[in-house]
Amino acid sequence: MTAPRPADEPLLRIERLSVRFFVRTSFFATRPIAAVSDVDLDIATGETVALVGESGSGKTTLGRATVHLVPISSGRIVFEGTDIGALDDRELRAFRQRAQVIFQDPFSSLSPYMRVGEIVEEPLVIHGPRSRAERSARVLAALEQVKLSPAAEFAETYPHTLSGGQRQRVSIARAMVLGPDYLVADEPVSMIDASSRAEILYLLKDLQAQRRLTFLYITHDLASARHFADRIAVMYAGRIVELAPAGQLVGEACHPYTKALLAAVPEPDPGNRLRQRAVVGGEPPDAGALPAGCAFHPRCPVAIAGTCERIIPPLVELGSGHQVACHLYPVGGGDGEGSVGSADGSATGDPWGDGLAEADSMTSSAARMPGSSDSG
Ligand SMILES: Nc1ncnc2c1ncn2[C@@H]1O[C@H](COP(=O)(O)OP(=O)(O)OP(=O)(O)O)[C@@H](O)[C@H]1O
Numbered sequence: 354m355t356a357p358r359p360a361d362e363p364l365l366r367i368e369r370l371s372v373r374f375f376v377r378t379s380f381f382a383t384r385p386i387a388a389v390s391d392v393d394l395d396i397a398t399g400e401t402v403a404l405v406g407e408s409g410s411g412k413t414t415l416g417r418a419t420v421h422l423v424p425i426s427s428g429r430i431v432f433e434g435t436d437i438g439a440l441d442d443r444e445l446r447a448f449r450q451r452a453q454v455i456f457q458d459p460f461s462s463l464s465p466y467m468r469v470g471e472i473v474e475e476p477l478v479i480h481g482p483r484s485r486a487e488r489s490a491r492v493l494a495a496l497e498q499v500k501l502s503p504a505a506e507f508a509e510t511y512p513h514t515l516s517g518g519q520r521q522r523v524s525i526a527r528a529m530v531l532g533p534d535y536l537v538a539d540e541p542v543s544m545i546d547a548s549s550r551a552e553i554l555y556l557l558k559d560l561q562a563q564r565r566l567t568f569l570y571i572t573h574d575l576a577s578a579r580h581f582a583d584r585i586a587v588m589y590a591g592r593i594v595e596l597a598p599a600g601q602l603v604g605e606a607c608h609p610y611t612k613a614l615l616a617a618v619p620e621p622d623p624g625n626r627l628r629q630r631a632v633v634g635g636e637p638p639d640a641g642a643l644p645a646g647c648a649f650h651p652r653c654p655v656a657i658a659g660t661c662e663r664i665i666p667p668l669v670e671l672g673s674g675h676q677v678a679c680h681l682y683p684v685g686g687g688d689g690e691g692s693v694g695s696a697d698g699s700a701t702g703d704p705w706g707d708g709l710a711e712a713d714s715m716t717s718s719a720a721r722m723p724g725s726s727d728s729g
Pocket residue numbers: 374375376386387388406407408409410411412413414415639640641729
């Protein structure tokens with residue numbers, strides 16, 4: 354996959370986006386859940402940005418917010434220069450044709466009572482051409498595009514007769530049939546058998562190359578993110594804590610959380626399978642009761658006492674599009690509010706330094722392996 358840089362006018366611009374859910378705790382009381390907080394991210398036409406992070410870090414919520422599937426609490430989603438929050442119903446329908454989602458679970462996301470042809474045709478019935486003949490032609494073309502061939506036969510089958518990989522191809526055909534420009538792929542291979550995962554990822558890459566699609570690829574798996582994405586954004590507790598070109602993020606990770614994720618990447622070499630792997634210690638925080646300051650501080654072995662538990666670190670540009678939110682990387686290189694600690698972690702030690710180099714080589718080899726896949 355080529356690595357286009359974000360243009361001045363990105364296809365999608367996420368500006369200071371926050372999403373709060375309110376969960377009822379009693380008849381009178383609700384509790385806010387900070388699912389996404391203050392996210393800024395531009396995605397260029399034809400670019401793939403991967404969102405990685407542990408469960409509950411806000412990946413799905415952010416992805417769904419970009420296609421107007423969850424209400425935004427503050428901030429904006431700007432698609433081709435237009436704030437999608439300001440669209441009227443007609444404009445929103447037009448936007449939905451251009452922005453589609455591939456869901457994680459191809460078993461529950463396809464109606465068992467509809468034939469594959471009807472499932473793929475459904476978006477066309479809602480948004481597409483009125484002529485049945487044209488709709489049929491587009492359904493067959495979409496099935497061919499995802500390599501469900503002969504398309505006419507697959508169109509007549511029901512989802513329960515298909516493998517997980519074939520079902521996910523149906524989901525992709527349904528997402529592609531309207532000719533979208535932007536796709537959110539939310540852990541598209543995590544629930545299908547290992548042998549089909551690489552095929553599905555390569556299919557998505559092929560479609561992207563043919564159609565110049567723009568992707569938000571959500572995954573737990575850094576190895577597939579490295580392989581599939583141009584840039585990787587690491588999320589923790591609803592915030593982007595590190596963002597960089599994929600190779601740079603894997604090879605030169607700065608944030609202690611990213612380093613921990615990399616050190617925990619599973620060993621691809623069967624001969625080294627039993628080697629002890631570093632894990633990210635502790636549990637991800639409750640989004641309804643996030644720690645003050647840097648939300649990672651209770652788990653961070655290099656936390657700076659007096660700073661990290663008080664001040665939320667801003668996302669700081671380190672150069673070449675590499676951004677990190679950590680007080681070890683102070684704003685302005687030492688003059689900002691978070692100007693404590695050292696940028697290379699040397700003052701406080703870097704317990705993952707060795708693990709990172711090791712994880713990097715493993716991740717690189719994992720990324721080369723067609724079988725590298727989601728773990729979530
Ligand atoms: N509809 C909802 N109502 C209340 N809380 C929600 C809702 N959707 C998500 N959340 C909460 O928001 C936070 C972020 O959830 P989200 O599903 O976006 O995380 P994720 O990174 O996609 O996790 P996973 O890797 O498990 O899919 C979590 O604490 C989750 O429980």
